[in-house]
Amino acid sequence: MLDINNLSASIENKKILKNFNLKIKPGEIHAIMGPNGSGKSTLANVLSGRKGYEIDGKISYEGEDLLKIPIEERAQKGVFLAFQYPIEIPGVNTNNFLKTSLNAIRKFKGLKELDSLDFLKLVKEKSKNLKIEEKILSRQLNVGFSGGEKKKNEILQMTILEPKLVILDETDSGLDIDALRIVSEGVNSLRNEKRSFLIITHYQRLLDYIKPDFVHVLVNGKIVKTGCSDLAQELEKDGYEGVTAAR
Amino acid sequence: MKQQELEKAKEYKYGFTTDVESIRAPKGLNEDVIKFISNIKKEPKWMLEWRLKAYKRLKNLKEPNWQKPKYPKINYQDLYYYSAPKSASDKPKSLSEVDPKLIETYKKLGIPLQEQKKLSGIAVDAVFDSVSVATTFKDELTKKGIIFCPISEAIRNHPDLVKKYLGSVIPITDHYFATLNSAVFTDGSFVYIPEGVRCPMELSTYFRINASETGQFERTLIIADKGSYVSYLEGCTAPMRDENQLHAANVELVALDDAEIKYSTVQNWYPGDKDGKGGIYNFVTKRGACRGKNSKISWTQVETGSAITWKYPSCILQGDNSVGEFYSIAITNNHQKADTGTKMIHLGKNTKSKIISKGISAGFADNTYRGLVRIGSKASNARNYTQCDSLLMGNKCGAHTIPYIENKNSSANIEHEATTSKISEEQLFYCNQRGLNQEEAVSLIVNGFCKEVLQQLPMEFAVEAQKLVGISLEGSVG
Numbered sequence: 001m002l003d004i005n006n007l008s009a010s011i012e013n014k015k016i017l018k019n020f021n022l023k024i025k026p027g028e029i030h031a032i033m034g035p036n037g038s039g040k041s042t043l044a045n046v047l048s049g050r051k052g053y054e055i056d057g058k059i060s061y062e063g064e065d066l067l068k069i070p071i072e073e074r075a076q077k078g079v080f081l082a083f084q085y086p087i088e089i090p091g092v093n094t095n096n097f098l099k100t101s102l103n104a105i106r107k108f109k110g111l112k113e114l115d116s117l118d119f120l121k122l123v124k125e126k127s128k129n130l131k132i133e134e135k136i137l138s139r140q141l142n143v144g145f146s147g148g149e150k151k152k153n154e155i156l157q158m159t160i161l162e163p164k165l166v167i168l169d170e171t172d173s174g175l176d177i178d179a180l181r182i183v184s185e186g187v188n189s190l191r192n193e194k195r196s197f198l199i200i201t202h203y204q205r206l207l208d209y210i211k212p213d214f215v216h217v218l219v220n221g222k223i224v225k226t227g228c229s230d231l232a233q234e235l236e237k238d239g240y241e242g243v244t245a246a247r
Numbered sequence: 248m249k250q251q252e253l254e255k256a257k258e259y260k261y262g263f264t265t266d267v268e269s270i271r272a273p274k275g276l277n278e279d280v281i282k283f284i285s286n287i288k289k290e291p292k293w294m295l296e297w298r299l300k301a302y303k304r305l306k307n308l309k310e311p312n313w314q315k316p317k318y319p320k321i322n323y324q325d326l327y328y329y330s331a332p333k334s335a336s337d338k339p340k341s342l343s344e345v346d347p348k349l350i351e352t353y354k355k356l357g358i359p360l361q362e363q364k365k366l367s368g369i370a371v372d373a374v375f376d377s378v379s380v381a382t383t384f385k386d387e388l389t390k391k392g393i394i395f396c397p398i399s400e401a402i403r404n405h406p407d408l409v410k411k412y413l414g415s416v417i418p419i420t421d422h423y424f425a426t427l428n429s430a431v432f433t434d435g436s437f438v439y440i441p442e443g444v445r446c447p448m449e450l451s452t453y454f455r456i457n458a459s460e461t462g463q464f465e466r467t468l469i470i471a472d473k474g475s476y477v478s479y480l481e482g483c484t485a486p487m488r489d490e491n492q493l494h495a496a497n498v499e500l501v502a503l504d505d506a507e508i509k510y511s512t513v514q515n516w517y518p519g520d521k522d523g524k525g526g527i528y529n530f531v532t533k534r535g536a537c538r539g540k541n542s543k544i545s546w547t548q549v550e551t552g553s554a555i556t557w558k559y560p561s562c563i564l565q566g567d568n569s570v571g572e573f574y575s576i577a578i579t580n581n582h583q584k585a586d587t588g589t590k591m592i593h594l595g596k597n598t599k600s601k602i603i604s605k606g607i608s609a610g611f612a613d614n615t616y617r618g619l620v621r622i623g624s625k626a627s628n629a630r631n632y633t634q635c636d637s638l639l640m641g642n643k644c645g646a647h648t649i650p651y652i653e654n655k656n657s658s659a660n661i662e663h664e665a666t667t668s669k670i671s672e673e674q675l676f677y678c679n680q681r682g683l684n685q686e687e688a689v690s691l692i693v694n695g696f697c698k699e700v701l702q703q704l705p706m707e708f709a710v711e712a713q714k715l716v717g718i719s720l721e722g723s724v725g
Contacts, residue, residue, distance in 0.1 A: 048680050051672070071679035080680075087677035091695030100691060101681035108682065140695070157681070 001026045001196050002047075002066075002165060007057035008221075009039075009046050016042040018221040020057070024165070027193040031207055031232065032200045034218035035240045040200045041084060043218075044169040047198075048081040049074050061165070076108035078164030082154040082171045089141040094153065095123060097141045102160055126159050130186050148179040155186035166190070167198045172206035184209030204236040217243060259517055261484035265352045265457050272329035274460075278302065281430055284329050288399045288433075291406060301419040301429035310423045315615045315647065316555045316584035318528060321493060327461040328431045332375060349375055352455065370395055372436045372452045374465060384448065394439040395450055398466050401437035408439055412470050416499040416536045416563070425532040428464045428497040435465035435496065440475035440506075449705050451480040454496075456516070456527070462493040469499070471506035473539065478509040478705055484516065484552070489525045491554055496531045504539030504566065509547070511704050512560075513712055516552035523582025523611075526554025533560035537569035537598075545572040546589065547703040549712045551719040554583060559617065561590035564598035564626075571600040574700040576712075578693075578719045579612030579644070588618035588649075593629040593659070602633040605697045608644035609723035615647040624655040635665040638696050640689075640723050690717030 002024040009017040016039045024030055034040050046053055049071035059066040066074065089097065103113040114122065127134055132152050142150050151171055158166055171183055187197065187210050199212060207215070207229060215231040216223045217240065225231065225243060235243050272283045281302055285295040310321075332346060352375070370384035372395065388395050394405060402409050419429040436452040456463050471477055494516065500508050510533075519526025529552070535544035546560040556579075562571025573589035591600035600620065608614040620631045637646035648665050670692050678688035694701065694713050701709055701716075 050676055070684075071676065072682050072684045075680050075682040083677065083680075087671075087673050089674055089677070089692055089695055091698035092691055097681070097691070100687070101678075101683060104682040104684075104687065161681070 003060040005058040029197040029212040031212040038218045039221040080163030082168045084169040086150040095137045147174040204232040207232045267332040275324045314586045330461045392441040398437040424495040432466035435467040438469040442472040443474045446477040467498040474505040480511040498533040500535030502542035507543040512548040519554040529553035531558040536563045540566040543570040547574040550577040556585040567595040574703045575604045578607045581610040586615040590619040593622045593626040604635045606637045609640035613645040617649045619651040621653040622659040629659045633663045637667040
């Protein structure tokens, strides 16, 4: 699904990712952990296409050169980024945003666009499953949302857009236990043999709920250690220094 | 069509010209031309005298020049003041008599005039250059006592109403363009809603400039008698031409006791090309008088067209407890300029006004909000709330907010809020990441920014206006 080869990324002449390599197969869940400033968010940004980075190396997504695909087309082709800090857009109704987004993606896939009634039915069902209060959907997009509401809204978008490759950028940070459970249930409910996840996190906590196939430790823009889900527990116990020193 | 023309048509889809034989007044501005207009409209003598009085006054007036957008000197002697399709010179009595070419023109503009296809729930008066060519739903309205007709017809058929109210809100001595209009106005709509009647449908006038080298000077007069209600909408388009064309309209509204007038404008005159060549000079005087107690006038404008927009739809709040509202979206792209806002003149007790202005600038455009809130000495407990938001796209455009506040009563309560913001890269990225392309993203964000104003538009037009907001800004984010 995703093949990252010798990827380097710099911003304002500062090299953040250095010869980064990662392969993700369909159905796999990969967790990337690492200390602050190790390049986790840069990875999410480069994959989703945010501007401002100088990029070297190759990323192949379903056999295509991902770096050559415009941002919106990446999204239409199934790349979804759950934002670390979801953006506020005043005056834009959350439901309307979600419907516009879903229909843009459906149009790309050659599917019929959903009318308001069908869309509301869908959103009602999905938000009920995620225990998201419907009233936030009629509010302006992310405006005045609590941290938890913003993150839950990202997960709701994910479940409605049904992407192929989901990147969660520190979705767990700032969440209480209940919200964390909702987020994890959202992810787990979407888990299948075709869909892949790249979970970026600081803490092992989220991985108690979502069991990854692989855990990678990212330090200074490079993966220094890869293991199975046990590695996350080791990290929690010994810290990044402990784990990387033992290498 | 050639490639270039195709591209142009994409920019402004209303830019076509209708090839009709027209009758014109001789070029230039003089008494003979005014007599020509009055004569061809079969006006009574008092009307001609009124026009000539305005013309006499005009000779002593100078064009105002305090506005921000400057323009090259207009040669008023080099304009045609009357142009009408020959087929419409005798006003057709029914739609079946209207020149099919004109019906086709309005069809292309999305305004079907044929009875069987007419817009549901909206009565339309179609003004083509200097004449009204058709008015729909007339019979149904007549049953309720509502008068909705071209003003030229009202002058002949309802002289008492016209005499009483014409110029009562915008006096013929007002200022250069208003006085010019009073001298040479050609057509426009007249509306009278009788006491206690709630107009059952939207009334709408669609203005179309077609002829070249022609100024359009329309005049609209709306009177809402005691306890009545009317919602009125105007739309405007013009062909694409390299010359600048002058549009100097006067609109007067009068609301008597407990009456309400809601006036909405979707202005989409040709804005000129990407380099600022051509386009309409939209120098319009719009003023409403809340003459009766508990009356209300609400202006909503969506200004996306014109090379220069220069207008201040205003409310004179004479009646106690009267309410004035102004909701505005002014979008300027490429080299367009706008200097627009409102005046709220509080004279009566407990009068209230609300101003919501959204200015959007892109490209090399310049957008000014200019507004006056004046509280008279007798206007106890007057209230005003003003909110001016500007949105900038790119770094070559400008936004300015110039609020004037004059208060002569210590019990007044005046609030003013203003913000200036940019569409952030973050917002665009977020939308892109959800599958929206750049143009869809801009349209979504800007529509969000304008939401409070768009909500004020009649349902039928809100969707159109939303699309227009998106189209007007196409190509503005690189």
